[in-house]
Amino acid sequence: MRPALAAILALPFFALPSVAHHGWGSYDANTPVTLTATVEEITLGNPHGMLMLTQDGTMWHVTLAPLSRMTARGATGDIVKAGTEVKAFGYPKRDGTKEIRAEWIEIGGKRFELR
Amino acid sequence: MDWVWLALQESSFAQFVRNSVWFYPAANILHLLMVMVFFSLVAAMDLALLRVLGDEKPRALIARLRPFAIAAFLAIAATGNVLLAPEAVPIAGNAAFQLKLAAIALALANVGLNAWMVRTRGDRSGLVRVTAGASLVLWLSVAAMGRSIAYF
Numbered sequence: 001m002r003p004a005l006a007a008i009l010a011l012p013f014f015a016l017p018s019v020a021h022h023g024w025g026s027y028d029a030n031t032p033v034t035l036t037a038t039v040e041e042i043t044l045g046n047p048h049g050m051l052m053l054t055q056d057g058t059m060w061h062v063t064l065a066p067l068s069r070m071t072a073r074g075a076t077g078d079i080v081k082a083g084t085e086v087k088a089f090g091y092p093k094r095d096g097t098k099e100i101r102a103e104w105i106e107i108g109g110k111r112f113e114l115r
Numbered sequence: 116m117d118w119v120w121l122a123l124q125e126s127s128f129a130q131f132v133r134n135s136v137w138f139y140p141a142a143n144i145l146h147l148l149m150v151m152v153f154f155s156l157v158a159a160m161d162l163a164l165l166r167v168l169g170d171e172k173p174r175a176l177i178a179r180l181r182p183f184a185i186a187a188f189l190a191i192a193a194t195g196n197v198l199l200a201p202e203a204v205p206i207a208g209n210a211a212f213q214l215k216l217a218a219i220a221l222a223l224a225n226v227g228l229n230a231w232m233v234r235t236r237g238d239r240s241g242l243v244r245v246t247a248g249a250s251l252v253l254w255l256s257v258a259a260m261g262r263s264i265a266y267f
Binding site: 025026043045046047066067068071 | 132133134135136137139140198201202266
């Protein structure tokens with residue numbers, strides 16, 4: 001195979017980590033945020049779930065995974081619900097919006113990987 | 116127009132899609148597969164008109180493939196509505212989605228123009244080739260805009 005063609009065909013594999021996830025680029029993976037607070041509001045649904053919590057007077061939106069993945073990982077509505085203490089680790093929006101895209105959430109010492 | 120998106124987003128159908136565990140991902144997968152099927156059929160017809168592919172007379176090939184292309188298009192539209200419904204209002208305000216709708220309108224108008232040219236001027240006329248080439252570009256643009264919705 002000609003080197004130029006091989007290079008073009010190989011390109012997607014190098015590009016994959018940065019573009020494979022929906023909207024990955026708008027979150028800054030270099031400044032991860034960990035939040036620990038009580039879930040105030042939650043919606044589990046498609047295209048992805050979302051919960052809200054307040055830490056140090058700031059309200060954060062925590063973007064979760066699609067319902068199918070939440071279910072597959074065991075993070076169902078009877079576990080992730082309003083009033084529950086949750087620890088959420090994720091990457092914040094680059095534009096400064098108080099939103100993180102959660103990599104994992106922890107409830108009662110149990111960690112649910114969302115990516 | 117905004118009330119249409121709001122009505123869709125607040126419909127019981129959208130509610131069902133939001134709360135379904137597998138319906139949404141299944142629609143997403145089917146949408147993607149039907150896009151592939153649709154574009155294969157479009158490419159076969161356009162490349163026949165461009166005399167790049169196919170020994171068969173382009174008109175006979177088109178007559179044979181068009182019903183399948185229309186069926187695939189309808190399946191894409193149906194599954195696309197499933198993906199749109201849960202967040203219809205924000206998606207409707209998304210620049211990539213708006214461009215996608217415009218590209219679909221242009222692509223469909225182009226299909227009409229192409230069919231009319233084939234009928235009135237024969238399948239070897241210059242405008243038939245131009246519209247066949249435009250068809251390939253326009254439908255690929257639709258797909259590119261669709262994928263871009265997640266990033267804008």
